[in-house]
Amino acid sequence: MERVSRAFASKGSGYYRLLAHEDSSDEEEMYEVDRAVSKRVVDGEEQMLVTWVGYPIHTASWVPSAHVTAAVRSSYDIPFVPDRIVRHEVHTFTSRIDRCLAKSVSKDRSFTIEFCHDVYRKLFSSNLVLNKSHFCSTYFTEGWDYNYRKIGSSGTYRGRCIQYPIRCTLHMIKDIDNRYVKNSKGQFVPKSKGFRETIRVNLAKVNF
Incomplete structure (x- = not known):
């Protein structure tokens, strides 16, 4: 075009x-x-x-x-997004949160992931400051925002959890300029630039 x-x-x-x-x-x-x-x-x-x-x-x-x-x-x-896509994006989000909670409270408190913005608006509307009530049980299972570990053989569990609110920023990131592809003649030509939808997540963690 x-x-x-x-x-x-x-x-x-x-x-x-x-x-x-x-x-x-x-x-x-x-x-x-x-x-x-x-x-x-x-x-x-x-x-x-x-x-x-x-x-x-x-x-x-x-x-x-x-x-x-x-x-x-x-x-x-008010985007219409197939349920399977919503669940895939939620899995990506919660998996990254879980890895974040596995680290100490002073580390990995912000990260950027690819995330479909239609899914974000479907789940959270225009809210960029998210409280626990924003995460509906249809897609977010109980305990998704906790990370537990067992201490010794005493049956004691410790871990970390999110300290709400979570602050998010939506970004459109252009593809890098130095990518090339082969055309039908076998010649290398610059790849047409698209974009990626991402969210930047900032959160606090507490030990319990």
Whole structure:
């Protein structure tokens, strides 16, 4: 997809009319939005980063939120995510927390992991400061935020747990620039840059 200078909402949920640069022809093409990935504000204007059906992720474009259909805006704020994907992302999150709790209270108190932002919004809405009540039992099993270990043969257990709240920051990280792939002629060419969705997690731990 060519880079565009304007985007206008067109008929049909999730579609845009994309016009090429202003000095090009008046022909119009239709592209279907696959997903709204992120939002930002530029010079007071809110924009959404969208991916396109049938096109690779590196063709994602920023379009004005005012030109985005209500259905697309709704799918960003209240995303529909298959349950298996939610559970996979939760497993990634809780596994990393468990490794964090295995270390002393002074170590590994922050980390960054790849995490689908749609899943984050589904679970926590727009909250970036998370208390225990934000972690629903549907996906987070009892004791996920504790790490126990047995001390000797006395039957005594000690460990660490999270001291709420957990503070999170969502980031979009661009792929590095020095990756190359082979084309159909066997030539090495720069790989098209995409992005990765990550969250930065900061938390405190206490011994018990």
